[in-house]
Amino acid sequence: MLRIRRAIWVSALAGGLVFSAPAAQGAPAIQNLLSGDWLQRVGDDPAWYLDGASLDGKPLNMGISWERQGFQESPVACLQKEVRLPRSLRGKPLVCEVRQIAEHTDVYFNGQCLGATSGLGATPGPDQAGSFPLPEALIRWDAPNQLALRVRGHQWTGGDAPDYVRLRLRDGGLPTASIAMDFSSADHVHASALPVAIPIRIALSGMDRLEGRLRLRVETAMHQQVLLKDMPIALPMAKPFVLELGSLKPGFYQVLAQFSSDLCESQDVQWLAVSPDRIESPIVPLPGFDAFWDRARRDLAKVAPDSQATLDPSRSTDRRRVHSVEMTSLDGLRIRAWYTVPNGKGPFPAVLHVPGYSVAMQPDWFTGDDGLIHLGLDIRGHGRSADVIHPGFGMPGYVGFRIHDADQYIYRGAYMDCGRALEFLASRPEVDRARIAVEGMSQGGGLALAAAGLFPEYVACCASAVPILGSPEEHFRIRTIYEEEMREHLAIAKIGTWEDSLRSMRMVDPRRFAGRIRCPVLMCVGLFDDDCPPYIGFTIYNHLKTRKEYRVFPNESHLLGGHWSERSTNWIRRQFGIE
16 A cells, blocks of 8 residues: 555655646646547557557546556556547647656557657656657548557556646647636535535637537546536537536545547546535444553553653754654564754643654754654654564555554554654653644554544644545545555465454554544545545544544645645644644
């Protein structure tokens, strides 16, 4: 799970490249003769790229992330589509523009390779889209043509869909259409008691009038189709078309709007939340759950912390003192953290920061805040705490490490690492013990909630963004490759059964700790998040019995646009009465 996103995570936290989901104002006006609809086949067969090859793959929309559409990770995949070009364009030079978040992409038209692009590969870099002239001798006018891509090493993107393939006139001259959906609220959250109506506007430029078709598809987060509509439409529109959906059940809904004509293609994808705080996700009792975690806490208590905080003069400033911290956690494992303390008279409120999947904490992330103490923890297997246990983040990787046995599962120890770090903060004279917060994002979001539930005596508030590990069975239904990854873990590890692994996942499910949390909780989700779908976040949130609030970011994916750290810190400061 999440194994390929390590470089993206580190880049985002360090202020590097972050892709964004479609902008709130809708699809931009871009010349394009191609729809976003393709067929995808897994594997590498040269016959698929030949002129006349059968088009019998699985439907894939280029504007929606591959993982949201249930595609498995594969070394090589083929994308194909039929293209019809009007004879009116004959004699006008055409170019094909291709961008795939992949190691390498070959582009074929009617069996001939136009060229190749090298994309982002394993590490994000600049936009490396390719632009290829389309030889007129290859084109069959007003008849089917075949466009195919051989995509090697495609990268999942956490909900963003930065891939595209465009076919346009080199010198311009095609009309463009831009689609925008008008939601009743800025965060796209709608009350389930009210009927849902979404005005859809399509703006035409470059032509006085254009006839085409409007296609609309609405489906749930569980991939169940709610609506499919295809109708003729003429641009410009006298008034917006209103998509009437009636009353919808609490949940999350994807809306795809496409305009199609001989000279212009455009689409936009947006998400809608309907009363997410009313989503029901019953917790099936898990025998031995309470005893399991009571025993884990007792085992932790038997281990002397032997905490050491060493001042690092080279990293300290006239505003803050930076320390490197070591402490002993469950199983006698030494874990490490960065500890930054404001200069001045304490005690100060403190924040425990717990890491996202694969993230190694850096002290300079916490040196710009004078009002709070920060402890950036590397749980076992992460950063400076990966010297003894280091499963890495490939396959079976961290999430699959010893998953066959709940008593040995790595998250049992990771949750106890968070508890040990909270104990460290509570033991420090410069820390205001009544004002200790825990916060994290993604894996860190799940860790923060688990820590607040397992160690409620230490935690005064909890900020969690896009938490993972919640409600595994429902997560399997939303992100189909999640279950495929877990079964791959078992196949590689060659130990344990599916039921063994599922029991371990249930033991660490943050939903099961929600009822134990006593402090205020903030949870944030992004509607375009596929790694940690917002539906899963709310299966946890809705079991909280304490004061709570949520924020929905309608156009952000897994990284929430890179703004989580500032938002969580500001919320924590407000909880602690710090201006």
